[in-house]
Amino acid sequence: MSLRRHSVAIAALTLALAAPAPLAAGVPAVTESRGEGAGASGAEADTRRPEAGTTAGALAAALGLRSLQETDSRSTAAWGWPLVGRPEVVNAYDPPAQRWLAGHRGIDLRGVEGEPVLAVDAGVVSFSGEIAGVGIVSVSHASGLRSTYQPVEDRVGRGTRVARGQRLGLLGPGARGHCPPHACLHLGARRGDTYVDPTPLLQDLELSLLPVEDG
Template sequence: MRLLLTVLLILSTAAPPAAPARFGWPLAGTPTVVRRFDPPPEPWLPGHRGVDLAGSSGEIVRAAGDGQVVFAGPLAGRGVISVAHADGVRTTYEPVTPTTTAGQTIRRGEPIGRLGPGHPGCSADEACLHWGARRGETYLDPLSLLGLGRVRLKPLRSAAAPAARPPAAAHPRRSHRRSRRRAAAHRSPTD
């Protein structure tokens, strides 16, 4: 009886088996991140809406997750592949020469194309895969699909309590001209 209780206790405290990863690297192994995700503060401003991964021209590019190819072809002079995933995420890969076609269902890790040369920001002797991700109109850090994205802490605010603002007197507004006149009046003749 004691042995049975010990076994039940061990089984009940054991960690559950890890769920299979839904996403993986689109290049073989663990590629070097050459340029990180750097979204703009406003959607219309310039920024880097994905990550650049070091690779070799001609290297096989693989689907990061299960999904359906929604675009495979040239866009703005570069080969692009876009894959829609069941959870609402869409991943993109460029510059890639597609080996898939729009409408094709793919599984994580399956080849979808070959990496092309000439991605801006890469040195002449290497190729880089620009890997992007978004949900709806919101761009995501693709590394977050792998559990590797940057953690950004934001303050907690409740809907009932708006954020506190300092009193207006704490930040008096001054005219720049008045400030310059005051500074000039306080200068010594030797300045």
């Protein structure tokens, strides 16, 4: 990514985050969004700013620093990153020995409260709501996999068709995530009822074309 493109992207992000809008009030333990109206289509750009305590300038600076790690090279990664750039993995996938035991059925990515949460691949939002006070979005993909994101605020509605990299919502506060008090995004992956490690799906494997040797 060139310096000019990076500067334009950060300037646009700062302007987008500067427009104030209130966050939704508290909701019941399990609440699902149905995706009605233009705001739920996911087609229009969101202009809401993060919660109080995180300035638009600070958020733009943090995302800009992370986006410097992006490249324009071709990749065979099945999934794109659900946060801008290449976020740090702070907690790895650690499944339990038995399905009924406690474990970590996903990975946690370091983030900034209020930053956009992005779809890892094209699909349809199969769940958008809250469970036990935590905002969750699940997307079903044509591959048969389902990706899950939490905590997510200002979510798109259930039934919304999303493209790879499209905004699903905003990253919620650290107190509602897996890394309190710091903000992080928990990303899960399932095939049917089986949890799988999302890490290999995110690995950026560069395409290397080797020259053909004579003889």
